[in-house]
Amino acid sequence: MKIFKRILVLLILLIGIIVYLNYPKLNMISGYASKYMASSVLVGERSAASVISNDLDMPLVKLATTEFNTQEAEATANVYGLMNRKAIDRQGLGTVLVNDDYQQDEIYLQPNRNNTPIAQPYPFGHLAPKDTLFSDVDYNKLQKAIAVAFGNNETQKTRTLLVLYKGHLLVEKYADGFSKDTPILGWSMTKSLLATCFGILEYKGKLETKWLAPVAEWKNDERKEITLNHLLRMQSGLEWNEDYATISDATKMLFLDSDMTLAQRDKKAVAKPTKIWNYSSGTTNLLSGILRQQFRTQQEYLDFPYTSFIDKIGAHSMLLEADLKGNYVGSSYGWASTRDWARIGQLYLNNGSWNGEQLFSAEWVNYITTPTQFSDGKYGAHFWLNSNGFYPDVPRDLYSMNGFQGQYVFVIPSKDLVVVRTGLAENPVFDVNRFLSSLIATIP
Known part of the structure:
Protein backbone atom coordinates (compact mmCIF):
# COMPACT_ATOMS: atom_id res chain seq x y z
CA MET A 1 0.00 0.00 0.00
CA LYS A 2 2.89 2.37 0.85
CA ILE A 3 4.53 1.62 -2.49
CA PHE A 4 1.27 2.41 -4.27
CA LYS A 5 0.98 5.74 -2.43
CA ARG A 6 4.57 6.63 -3.29
CA ILE A 7 3.97 5.83 -6.95
CA LEU A 8 0.82 7.95 -6.88
CA VAL A 9 2.68 10.88 -5.31
CA LEU A 10 5.47 10.60 -7.87
CA LEU A 11 2.91 10.45 -10.67
CA ILE A 12 1.16 13.57 -9.37
CA LEU A 13 4.51 15.34 -9.08
CA LEU A 14 5.43 14.31 -12.61
CA ILE A 15 2.12 15.58 -13.97
CA GLY A 16 2.60 18.80 -12.02
CA ILE A 17 6.07 19.30 -13.49
CA ILE A 18 4.79 18.66 -17.02
CA VAL A 19 1.92 21.12 -16.54
CA TYR A 20 4.27 23.71 -15.03
CA LEU A 21 6.75 23.44 -17.89
CA ASN A 22 4.10 23.52 -20.61
CA TYR A 23 1.58 25.91 -19.08
CA PRO A 24 2.95 29.00 -20.88
CA LYS A 25 2.67 27.14 -24.19
CA LEU A 26 -1.06 26.82 -23.65
CA ASN A 27 -1.34 30.58 -24.00
CA MET A 28 0.25 30.40 -27.44
CA ILE A 29 -1.87 27.42 -28.49
CA SER A 30 -5.19 28.97 -27.50
CA GLY A 31 -4.04 32.33 -28.88
CA TYR A 32 -3.19 30.80 -32.24
CA ALA A 33 -6.42 28.80 -32.38
CA SER A 34 -8.76 31.66 -31.47
CA LYS A 35 -7.04 34.21 -33.73
CA TYR A 36 -6.87 31.85 -36.68
CA MET A 37 -10.49 30.82 -36.22
CA ALA A 38 -11.78 34.39 -36.01
CA SER A 39 -9.88 35.54 -39.09
CA SER A 40 -10.65 32.43 -41.12
CA VAL A 41 -14.39 32.85 -40.58
CA LEU A 42 -14.71 36.64 -40.67
CA VAL A 43 -12.02 37.47 -43.23
CA GLY A 44 -11.49 34.17 -45.04
CA GLU A 45 -15.23 33.45 -45.30
CA ARG A 46 -14.79 29.84 -44.15
CA SER A 47 -17.01 27.74 -41.93
CA ALA A 48 -15.89 27.13 -38.34
CA ALA A 49 -16.33 23.38 -38.81
CA SER A 50 -14.00 23.34 -41.82
CA VAL A 51 -11.37 25.36 -39.99
CA ILE A 52 -11.42 23.00 -37.00
CA SER A 53 -11.25 19.80 -39.03
CA ASN A 54 -8.57 21.03 -41.43
CA ASP A 55 -6.56 24.09 -40.46
CA LEU A 56 -6.45 23.53 -36.70
CA ASP A 57 -5.75 19.81 -37.00
CA MET A 58 -2.03 20.23 -36.42
CA PRO A 59 0.38 19.28 -33.62
CA LEU A 60 -0.34 21.00 -30.30
CA VAL A 61 -2.94 23.35 -31.83
CA LYS A 62 -5.42 20.49 -32.08
CA LEU A 63 -5.32 20.25 -28.28
CA ALA A 64 -7.34 23.47 -28.16
CA THR A 65 -11.11 23.54 -27.88
CA THR A 66 -12.04 26.29 -30.31
CA GLU A 67 -15.44 27.86 -30.87
CA PHE A 68 -16.85 30.63 -33.03
CA ASN A 69 -19.71 32.77 -31.75
CA THR A 70 -21.64 34.03 -34.76
CA GLN A 71 -23.80 36.44 -32.79
CA GLU A 72 -20.82 38.15 -31.13
CA ALA A 73 -18.53 37.71 -34.17
CA GLU A 74 -15.72 36.37 -32.01
CA ALA A 75 -13.73 33.19 -31.48
CA THR A 76 -12.58 31.62 -28.23
CA ALA A 77 -10.18 28.80 -27.42
CA ASN A 78 -8.69 27.03 -24.43
CA VAL A 79 -6.64 23.92 -23.73
CA TYR A 80 -8.40 21.56 -21.32
CA GLY A 81 -10.20 24.55 -19.86
CA LEU A 82 -6.95 26.46 -19.28
CA MET A 83 -5.66 29.68 -20.83
CA ASN A 84 -8.86 30.98 -22.36
CA ARG A 85 -8.20 33.39 -25.24
CA LYS A 86 -10.59 35.43 -27.35
CA ALA A 87 -10.25 37.11 -30.75
CA ILE A 88 -12.67 39.79 -31.89
CA ASP A 89 -13.35 41.58 -35.17
CA ARG A 90 -12.54 45.21 -35.95
CA GLN A 91 -14.08 46.33 -39.21
CA GLY A 92 -11.42 47.09 -41.81
CA LEU A 93 -8.56 45.92 -39.59
CA GLY A 94 -9.32 42.20 -39.37
CA THR A 95 -9.39 40.35 -36.08
CA VAL A 96 -7.23 40.76 -33.01
CA LEU A 97 -6.53 38.87 -29.80
CA VAL A 98 -7.97 40.45 -26.69
CA ASN A 99 -5.65 41.10 -23.74
CA ASP A 100 -5.52 43.41 -20.73
CA ASP A 101 -4.86 46.41 -23.00
CA TYR A 102 -8.10 45.93 -24.89
CA GLN A 103 -10.71 48.65 -24.35
CA GLN A 104 -14.12 47.55 -25.57
CA ASP A 105 -15.43 51.10 -26.02
CA GLU A 106 -12.30 52.46 -27.70
CA ILE A 107 -12.95 54.15 -31.03
CA TYR A 108 -10.52 53.06 -33.73
CA LEU A 109 -9.83 54.22 -37.25
CA GLN A 110 -10.12 51.99 -40.28
CA PRO A 111 -8.61 52.39 -43.75
CA ASN A 112 -10.51 54.07 -46.53
CA ARG A 113 -10.92 51.78 -49.52
CA ASN A 114 -11.66 52.42 -53.19
CA ASN A 115 -13.39 49.30 -54.48
CA THR A 116 -14.44 50.73 -57.83
CA PRO A 117 -14.19 47.95 -60.45
CA ILE A 118 -11.61 48.42 -63.18
CA ALA A 119 -13.14 47.93 -66.63
CA GLN A 120 -10.40 45.70 -68.02
CA PRO A 121 -10.01 41.93 -68.23
CA TYR A 122 -8.34 40.16 -65.32
CA PRO A 123 -5.58 40.47 -64.12
CA PHE A 124 -5.49 44.19 -64.92
CA GLY A 125 -9.14 44.72 -64.13
CA HIS A 126 -12.31 43.03 -62.97
CA LEU A 127 -13.80 41.87 -66.24
CA ALA A 128 -13.62 38.21 -67.21
CA PRO A 129 -10.15 37.06 -68.32
CA LYS A 130 -9.56 36.95 -72.05
CA ASP A 131 -10.09 33.49 -73.47
CA THR A 132 -6.56 33.12 -74.81
CA LEU A 133 -4.88 30.09 -76.37
CA PHE A 134 -1.10 30.29 -76.67
CA SER A 135 0.54 28.48 -79.57
CA ASP A 136 3.72 28.01 -77.53
CA VAL A 137 2.03 26.28 -74.58
CA ASP A 138 1.76 22.49 -74.44
Whole structure:
Protein backbone atom coordinates (compact mmCIF):
# COMPACT_ATOMS: atom_id res chain seq x y z
CA MET A 1 0.00 0.00 0.00
CA LYS A 2 2.89 2.37 0.85
CA ILE A 3 4.53 1.62 -2.49
CA PHE A 4 1.27 2.41 -4.27
CA LYS A 5 0.98 5.74 -2.43
CA ARG A 6 4.57 6.63 -3.29
CA ILE A 7 3.97 5.83 -6.95
CA LEU A 8 0.82 7.95 -6.88
CA VAL A 9 2.68 10.88 -5.31
CA LEU A 10 5.47 10.60 -7.87
CA LEU A 11 2.91 10.45 -10.67
CA ILE A 12 1.16 13.57 -9.37
CA LEU A 13 4.51 15.34 -9.08
CA LEU A 14 5.43 14.31 -12.61
CA ILE A 15 2.12 15.58 -13.97
CA GLY A 16 2.60 18.80 -12.02
CA ILE A 17 6.07 19.30 -13.49
CA ILE A 18 4.79 18.66 -17.02
CA VAL A 19 1.92 21.12 -16.54
CA TYR A 20 4.27 23.71 -15.03
CA LEU A 21 6.75 23.44 -17.89
CA ASN A 22 4.10 23.52 -20.61
CA TYR A 23 1.58 25.91 -19.08
CA PRO A 24 2.95 29.00 -20.88
CA LYS A 25 2.67 27.14 -24.19
CA LEU A 26 -1.06 26.82 -23.65
CA ASN A 27 -1.34 30.58 -24.00
CA MET A 28 0.25 30.40 -27.44
CA ILE A 29 -1.87 27.42 -28.49
CA SER A 30 -5.19 28.97 -27.50
CA GLY A 31 -4.04 32.33 -28.88
CA TYR A 32 -3.19 30.80 -32.24
CA ALA A 33 -6.42 28.80 -32.38
CA SER A 34 -8.76 31.66 -31.47
CA LYS A 35 -7.04 34.21 -33.73
CA TYR A 36 -6.87 31.85 -36.68
CA MET A 37 -10.49 30.82 -36.22
CA ALA A 38 -11.78 34.39 -36.01
CA SER A 39 -9.88 35.54 -39.09
CA SER A 40 -10.65 32.43 -41.12
CA VAL A 41 -14.39 32.85 -40.58
CA LEU A 42 -14.71 36.64 -40.67
CA VAL A 43 -12.02 37.47 -43.23
CA GLY A 44 -11.49 34.17 -45.04
CA GLU A 45 -15.23 33.45 -45.30
CA ARG A 46 -14.79 29.84 -44.15
CA SER A 47 -17.01 27.74 -41.93
CA ALA A 48 -15.89 27.13 -38.34
CA ALA A 49 -16.33 23.38 -38.81
CA SER A 50 -14.00 23.34 -41.82
CA VAL A 51 -11.37 25.36 -39.99
CA ILE A 52 -11.42 23.00 -37.00
CA SER A 53 -11.25 19.80 -39.03
CA ASN A 54 -8.57 21.03 -41.43
CA ASP A 55 -6.56 24.09 -40.46
CA LEU A 56 -6.45 23.53 -36.70
CA ASP A 57 -5.75 19.81 -37.00
CA MET A 58 -2.03 20.23 -36.42
CA PRO A 59 0.38 19.28 -33.62
CA LEU A 60 -0.34 21.00 -30.30
CA VAL A 61 -2.94 23.35 -31.83
CA LYS A 62 -5.42 20.49 -32.08
CA LEU A 63 -5.32 20.25 -28.28
CA ALA A 64 -7.34 23.47 -28.16
CA THR A 65 -11.11 23.54 -27.88
CA THR A 66 -12.04 26.29 -30.31
CA GLU A 67 -15.44 27.86 -30.87
CA PHE A 68 -16.85 30.63 -33.03
CA ASN A 69 -19.71 32.77 -31.75
CA THR A 70 -21.64 34.03 -34.76
CA GLN A 71 -23.80 36.44 -32.79
CA GLU A 72 -20.82 38.15 -31.13
CA ALA A 73 -18.53 37.71 -34.17
CA GLU A 74 -15.72 36.37 -32.01
CA ALA A 75 -13.73 33.19 -31.48
CA THR A 76 -12.58 31.62 -28.23
CA ALA A 77 -10.18 28.80 -27.42
CA ASN A 78 -8.69 27.03 -24.43
CA VAL A 79 -6.64 23.92 -23.73
CA TYR A 80 -8.40 21.56 -21.32
CA GLY A 81 -10.20 24.55 -19.86
CA LEU A 82 -6.95 26.46 -19.28
CA MET A 83 -5.66 29.68 -20.83
CA ASN A 84 -8.86 30.98 -22.36
CA ARG A 85 -8.20 33.39 -25.24
CA LYS A 86 -10.59 35.43 -27.35
CA ALA A 87 -10.25 37.11 -30.75
CA ILE A 88 -12.67 39.79 -31.89
CA ASP A 89 -13.35 41.58 -35.17
CA ARG A 90 -12.54 45.21 -35.95
CA GLN A 91 -14.08 46.33 -39.21
CA GLY A 92 -11.42 47.09 -41.81
CA LEU A 93 -8.56 45.92 -39.59
CA GLY A 94 -9.32 42.20 -39.37
CA THR A 95 -9.39 40.35 -36.08
CA VAL A 96 -7.23 40.76 -33.01
CA LEU A 97 -6.53 38.87 -29.80
CA VAL A 98 -7.97 40.45 -26.69
CA ASN A 99 -5.65 41.10 -23.74
CA ASP A 100 -5.52 43.41 -20.73
CA ASP A 101 -4.86 46.41 -23.00
CA TYR A 102 -8.10 45.93 -24.89
CA GLN A 103 -10.71 48.65 -24.35
CA GLN A 104 -14.12 47.55 -25.57
CA ASP A 105 -15.43 51.10 -26.02
CA GLU A 106 -12.30 52.46 -27.70
CA ILE A 107 -12.95 54.15 -31.03
CA TYR A 108 -10.52 53.06 -33.73
CA LEU A 109 -9.83 54.22 -37.25
CA GLN A 110 -10.12 51.99 -40.28
CA PRO A 111 -8.61 52.39 -43.75
CA ASN A 112 -10.51 54.07 -46.53
CA ARG A 113 -10.92 51.78 -49.52
CA ASN A 114 -11.66 52.42 -53.19
CA ASN A 115 -13.39 49.30 -54.48
CA THR A 116 -14.44 50.73 -57.83
CA PRO A 117 -14.19 47.95 -60.45
CA ILE A 118 -11.61 48.42 -63.18
CA ALA A 119 -13.14 47.93 -66.63
CA GLN A 120 -10.40 45.70 -68.02
CA PRO A 121 -10.01 41.93 -68.23
CA TYR A 122 -8.34 40.16 -65.32
CA PRO A 123 -5.58 40.47 -64.12
CA PHE A 124 -5.49 44.19 -64.92
CA GLY A 125 -9.14 44.72 -64.13
CA HIS A 126 -12.31 43.03 -62.97
CA LEU A 127 -13.80 41.87 -66.24
CA ALA A 128 -13.62 38.21 -67.21
CA PRO A 129 -10.15 37.06 -68.32
CA LYS A 130 -9.56 36.95 -72.05
CA ASP A 131 -10.09 33.49 -73.47
CA THR A 132 -6.56 33.12 -74.81
CA LEU A 133 -4.88 30.09 -76.37
CA PHE A 134 -1.10 30.29 -76.67
CA SER A 135 0.54 28.48 -79.57
CA ASP A 136 3.72 28.01 -77.53
CA VAL A 137 2.03 26.28 -74.58
CA ASP A 138 1.76 22.49 -74.44
CA TYR A 139 -1.66 22.17 -72.82
CA ASN A 140 -1.35 18.43 -72.27
CA LYS A 141 1.81 18.99 -70.24
CA LEU A 142 0.07 21.85 -68.47
CA GLN A 143 -2.65 19.53 -67.19
CA LYS A 144 0.01 17.13 -65.97
CA ALA A 145 1.74 19.96 -64.13
CA ILE A 146 -1.55 20.87 -62.42
CA ALA A 147 -1.95 17.22 -61.48
CA VAL A 148 1.49 17.35 -59.84
CA ALA A 149 0.37 20.26 -57.66
CA PHE A 150 -2.86 18.55 -56.58
CA GLY A 151 -1.59 14.96 -56.55
CA ASN A 152 -1.55 13.05 -53.26
CA ASN A 153 -3.42 15.98 -51.80
CA GLU A 154 -3.96 14.45 -48.38
CA THR A 155 -0.25 15.11 -47.96
CA GLN A 156 0.47 18.03 -50.29
CA LYS A 157 -2.72 19.85 -49.23
CA THR A 158 -2.83 22.25 -52.15
CA ARG A 159 -5.88 24.49 -51.94
CA THR A 160 -5.57 26.94 -54.80
CA LEU A 161 -3.36 27.32 -57.85
CA LEU A 162 -3.21 30.05 -60.48
CA VAL A 163 -0.82 30.75 -63.35
CA LEU A 164 -0.48 34.00 -65.29
CA TYR A 165 1.47 33.86 -68.55
CA LYS A 166 2.32 37.01 -70.49
CA GLY A 167 -0.23 38.90 -68.41
CA HIS A 168 -3.07 36.47 -69.16
CA LEU A 169 -4.76 33.86 -67.00
CA LEU A 170 -3.36 30.55 -68.19
CA VAL A 171 -4.98 28.24 -65.68
CA GLU A 172 -6.52 28.21 -62.19
CA LYS A 173 -7.75 25.37 -60.02
CA TYR A 174 -9.38 25.27 -56.60
CA ALA A 175 -9.89 22.52 -54.06
CA ASP A 176 -13.38 21.91 -52.70
CA GLY A 177 -14.49 24.73 -50.46
CA PHE A 178 -12.31 27.34 -52.17
CA SER A 179 -12.90 29.60 -55.16
CA LYS A 180 -11.36 32.52 -57.02
CA ASP A 181 -12.99 34.82 -54.45
CA THR A 182 -11.89 33.04 -51.25
CA PRO A 183 -9.47 35.21 -49.23
CA ILE A 184 -6.34 33.26 -48.27
CA LEU A 185 -4.01 34.09 -45.38
CA GLY A 186 -0.60 34.75 -46.88
CA TRP A 187 1.30 34.55 -43.58
CA SER A 188 4.84 35.78 -44.37
CA MET A 189 3.92 36.71 -47.94
CA THR A 190 2.64 39.80 -46.14
CA LYS A 191 6.27 40.82 -45.55
CA SER A 192 6.63 41.52 -49.26
CA LEU A 193 3.54 43.75 -49.18
CA LEU A 194 5.00 45.77 -46.32
CA ALA A 195 8.31 46.12 -48.15
CA THR A 196 6.48 47.33 -51.25
CA CYS A 197 5.31 50.36 -49.26
CA PHE A 198 8.97 51.33 -48.80
CA GLY A 199 9.64 50.88 -52.51
CA ILE A 200 6.77 53.23 -53.31
CA LEU A 201 7.92 55.86 -50.80
CA GLU A 202 11.43 55.68 -52.21
CA TYR A 203 10.08 56.11 -55.75
CA LYS A 204 8.17 59.18 -54.55
CA GLY A 205 11.35 60.61 -53.05
CA LYS A 206 10.03 60.35 -49.49
CA LEU A 207 12.85 58.15 -48.15
CA GLU A 208 15.96 56.20 -49.12
CA THR A 209 16.80 52.69 -48.00
CA LYS A 210 20.32 53.83 -47.06
CA TRP A 211 18.90 56.08 -44.35
CA LEU A 212 19.53 55.21 -40.72
CA ALA A 213 16.52 53.61 -39.10
CA PRO A 214 14.60 56.33 -37.22
CA VAL A 215 14.56 54.56 -33.86
CA ALA A 216 15.23 56.92 -30.96
CA GLU A 217 16.14 54.07 -28.59
CA TRP A 218 19.13 53.15 -30.79
CA LYS A 219 20.78 56.56 -31.04
CA ASN A 220 23.22 56.10 -28.18
CA ASP A 221 24.39 52.52 -28.66
CA GLU A 222 25.80 50.19 -31.31
CA ARG A 223 22.40 49.87 -32.98
CA LYS A 224 22.63 53.45 -34.25
CA GLU A 225 24.34 52.18 -37.42
CA ILE A 226 21.33 50.10 -38.54
CA THR A 227 19.76 51.36 -41.77
CA LEU A 228 16.46 50.69 -43.48
CA ASN A 229 18.40 48.57 -45.95
CA HIS A 230 19.72 46.38 -43.14
CA LEU A 231 16.19 45.86 -41.85
CA LEU A 232 14.73 45.11 -45.27
CA ARG A 233 17.49 42.55 -45.81
CA MET A 234 17.18 40.96 -42.34
CA GLN A 235 20.84 41.76 -41.65
CA SER A 236 20.52 44.24 -38.79
CA GLY A 237 22.52 42.05 -36.40
CA LEU A 238 19.75 42.21 -33.80
CA GLU A 239 18.91 39.25 -31.61
CA TRP A 240 15.77 37.33 -32.65
CA ASN A 241 14.41 33.79 -32.39
CA GLU A 242 11.98 32.85 -35.18
CA ASP A 243 10.64 29.51 -33.92
CA TYR A 244 6.97 28.60 -34.11
CA ALA A 245 7.20 25.29 -32.26
CA THR A 246 8.27 26.88 -28.98
CA ILE A 247 7.76 29.97 -26.86
CA SER A 248 9.95 32.25 -28.94
CA ASP A 249 10.33 35.90 -29.81
CA ALA A 250 8.01 35.35 -32.79
CA THR A 251 5.22 33.53 -30.94
CA LYS A 252 5.29 35.91 -27.98
CA MET A 253 5.01 38.86 -30.35
CA LEU A 254 2.13 37.43 -32.38
CA PHE A 255 0.07 36.04 -29.52
CA LEU A 256 0.87 38.29 -26.56
CA ASP A 257 1.93 41.76 -27.71
CA SER A 258 -0.45 44.67 -28.08
CA ASP A 259 2.14 46.66 -30.06
CA MET A 260 4.08 44.30 -32.31
CA THR A 261 6.43 47.03 -33.57
CA LEU A 262 8.35 46.97 -30.28
CA ALA A 263 9.48 43.34 -30.02
CA GLN A 264 12.47 43.70 -32.36
CA ARG A 265 13.16 47.31 -31.40
CA ASP A 266 14.03 46.31 -27.86
CA LYS A 267 16.41 43.48 -28.78
CA LYS A 268 20.16 43.85 -28.30
CA ALA A 269 22.70 43.68 -31.09
CA VAL A 270 24.55 40.37 -31.36
CA ALA A 271 26.55 41.39 -34.44
CA LYS A 272 27.30 44.45 -36.49
CA PRO A 273 24.93 45.17 -39.41
CA THR A 274 25.61 42.99 -42.50
CA LYS A 275 27.71 40.49 -40.51
CA ILE A 276 24.89 37.96 -40.10
CA TRP A 277 21.58 37.21 -41.77
CA ASN A 278 18.73 36.32 -39.43
CA TYR A 279 15.14 35.96 -40.65
CA SER A 280 12.89 37.92 -38.31
CA SER A 281 9.16 38.65 -38.29
CA GLY A 282 9.92 41.18 -35.59
CA THR A 283 12.01 43.15 -38.07
CA THR A 284 9.09 43.45 -40.47
CA ASN A 285 6.77 44.68 -37.74
CA LEU A 286 9.43 47.15 -36.65
CA LEU A 287 9.41 48.38 -40.25
CA SER A 288 5.64 48.68 -40.03
CA GLY A 289 6.13 51.03 -37.09
CA ILE A 290 8.75 52.98 -39.05
CA LEU A 291 6.32 53.20 -41.95
CA ARG A 292 3.76 54.69 -39.57
CA GLN A 293 6.26 57.42 -38.66
CA GLN A 294 6.35 58.60 -42.28
CA PHE A 295 2.84 60.03 -42.04
CA ARG A 296 1.35 62.89 -40.09
CA THR A 297 -1.72 60.96 -39.02
CA GLN A 298 -2.80 57.42 -38.23
CA GLN A 299 -5.42 57.67 -40.98
CA GLU A 300 -2.78 58.40 -43.63
CA TYR A 301 -0.79 55.38 -42.46
CA LEU A 302 -3.81 53.09 -42.60
CA ASP A 303 -4.80 54.34 -46.05
CA PHE A 304 -1.36 54.23 -47.64
CA PRO A 305 -0.97 50.54 -48.63
CA TYR A 306 -4.42 50.60 -50.21
CA THR A 307 -4.27 53.97 -51.97
CA SER A 308 -0.68 53.53 -53.16
CA PHE A 309 -0.94 50.08 -54.73
CA ILE A 310 -3.44 47.52 -53.36
CA ASP A 311 -6.64 49.20 -54.54
CA LYS A 312 -4.92 50.76 -57.54
CA ILE A 313 -4.26 47.33 -59.00
CA GLY A 314 -7.77 46.15 -58.11
CA ALA A 315 -6.78 43.79 -55.29
CA HIS A 316 -10.00 44.62 -53.48
CA SER A 317 -10.17 41.37 -51.51
CA MET A 318 -6.83 42.13 -49.89
CA LEU A 319 -6.88 43.04 -46.19
CA LEU A 320 -4.00 43.79 -43.85
CA GLU A 321 -4.77 43.00 -40.23
CA ALA A 322 -3.57 45.30 -37.46
CA ASP A 323 -2.49 44.78 -33.87
CA LEU A 324 -4.30 46.32 -30.88
CA LYS A 325 -2.37 49.57 -31.25
CA GLY A 326 -3.34 49.96 -34.91
CA ASN A 327 -0.07 48.83 -36.52
CA TYR A 328 -0.27 46.62 -39.60
CA VAL A 329 1.08 43.17 -38.74
CA GLY A 330 3.29 43.18 -41.81
CA SER A 331 5.05 40.01 -40.76
CA SER A 332 2.09 37.68 -41.03
CA TYR A 333 -1.49 38.86 -41.38
CA GLY A 334 -2.27 39.73 -45.00
CA TRP A 335 -5.32 38.18 -46.69
CA ALA A 336 -6.33 38.12 -50.35
CA SER A 337 -7.96 35.92 -52.94
CA THR A 338 -5.65 33.84 -55.09
CA ARG A 339 -6.41 36.13 -58.03
CA ASP A 340 -5.43 39.17 -56.00
CA TRP A 341 -2.21 37.60 -54.73
CA ALA A 342 -1.42 37.01 -58.40
CA ARG A 343 -1.98 40.71 -59.16
CA ILE A 344 0.87 41.52 -56.76
CA GLY A 345 3.12 39.10 -58.64
CA GLN A 346 2.12 40.63 -61.96
CA LEU A 347 2.85 44.13 -60.64
CA TYR A 348 6.39 42.98 -59.86
CA LEU A 349 6.74 41.17 -63.18
CA ASN A 350 5.77 44.50 -64.79
CA ASN A 351 8.56 46.24 -62.84
CA GLY A 352 6.09 48.36 -60.90
CA SER A 353 3.94 49.48 -63.83
CA TRP A 354 0.16 48.99 -63.80
CA ASN A 355 -2.23 50.12 -66.51
CA GLY A 356 0.17 52.85 -67.59
CA GLU A 357 1.04 54.14 -64.11
CA GLN A 358 4.44 53.55 -62.50
CA LEU A 359 3.86 52.67 -58.84
CA PHE A 360 7.47 51.89 -57.95
CA SER A 361 10.66 51.87 -59.98
CA ALA A 362 12.26 49.02 -61.89
CA GLU A 363 15.32 49.69 -59.73
CA TRP A 364 13.27 48.60 -56.73
CA VAL A 365 12.78 45.19 -58.33
CA ASN A 366 16.52 44.96 -58.90
CA TYR A 367 17.03 45.88 -55.26
CA ILE A 368 14.69 43.29 -53.76
CA THR A 369 16.11 40.55 -56.01
CA THR A 370 19.77 41.25 -55.20
CA PRO A 371 21.01 38.48 -52.87
CA THR A 372 21.70 39.47 -49.28
CA GLN A 373 25.09 38.58 -47.83
CA PHE A 374 25.13 35.41 -45.70
CA SER A 375 21.64 34.34 -46.87
CA ASP A 376 23.20 31.70 -49.15
CA GLY A 377 21.62 33.43 -52.12
CA LYS A 378 18.10 32.62 -50.89
CA TYR A 379 17.02 36.08 -49.76
CA GLY A 380 16.95 39.55 -51.19
CA ALA A 381 14.99 42.32 -49.48
CA HIS A 382 11.79 40.80 -48.05
CA PHE A 383 11.60 38.45 -51.07
CA TRP A 384 13.01 34.93 -51.47
CA LEU A 385 15.36 34.11 -54.34
CA ASN A 386 16.54 31.17 -56.42
CA SER A 387 19.88 32.73 -57.32
CA ASN A 388 21.79 29.80 -55.80
CA GLY A 389 19.64 27.17 -57.52
CA PHE A 390 17.78 26.10 -54.38
CA TYR A 391 15.18 24.87 -56.88
CA PRO A 392 17.70 23.26 -59.24
CA ASP A 393 15.39 22.72 -62.22
CA VAL A 394 13.86 26.20 -62.14
CA PRO A 395 15.30 29.42 -63.66
CA ARG A 396 17.69 31.24 -61.37
CA ASP A 397 15.85 34.55 -61.88
CA LEU A 398 12.83 33.25 -59.96
CA TYR A 399 11.93 35.27 -56.88
CA SER A 400 8.99 34.79 -54.58
CA MET A 401 6.78 35.75 -51.70
CA ASN A 402 6.72 32.82 -49.25
CA GLY A 403 4.42 32.11 -46.33
CA PHE A 404 3.97 29.52 -43.59
CA GLN A 405 2.43 26.20 -44.69
CA GLY A 406 3.23 26.72 -48.34
CA GLN A 407 1.77 30.02 -49.48
CA TYR A 408 3.71 31.15 -52.54
CA VAL A 409 3.70 33.83 -55.20
CA PHE A 410 6.45 32.95 -57.70
CA VAL A 411 7.65 35.48 -60.27
CA ILE A 412 9.75 34.08 -63.12
CA PRO A 413 10.71 36.95 -65.47
CA SER A 414 12.56 34.78 -68.01
CA LYS A 415 9.37 32.77 -68.58
CA ASP A 416 6.93 35.71 -68.22
CA LEU A 417 5.20 33.72 -65.48
CA VAL A 418 3.46 34.45 -62.20
CA VAL A 419 2.44 31.39 -60.20
CA VAL A 420 0.36 31.37 -57.02
CA ARG A 421 0.01 28.28 -54.88
CA THR A 422 -1.69 28.17 -51.48
CA GLY A 423 -2.23 25.26 -49.12
CA LEU A 424 -1.33 23.66 -45.80
CA ALA A 425 1.99 22.03 -46.66
CA GLU A 426 5.22 23.64 -47.78
CA ASN A 427 8.43 22.55 -49.45
CA PRO A 428 9.57 19.76 -49.46
CA VAL A 429 6.22 18.08 -48.63
CA PHE A 430 4.82 20.18 -51.44
CA ASP A 431 7.71 19.70 -53.86
CA VAL A 432 8.20 23.16 -55.32
CA ASN A 433 11.02 22.17 -57.67
CA ARG A 434 9.06 19.25 -59.15
CA PHE A 435 5.91 21.30 -59.65
CA LEU A 436 7.56 24.41 -61.11
CA SER A 437 9.85 22.44 -63.39
CA SER A 438 6.89 20.48 -64.75
CA LEU A 439 5.01 23.74 -65.28
CA ILE A 440 7.94 25.43 -67.03
CA ALA A 441 8.26 22.40 -69.32
CA THR A 442 4.92 23.36 -70.85
CA ILE A 443 6.54 26.51 -72.29
CA PRO A 444 9.52 26.13 -74.67
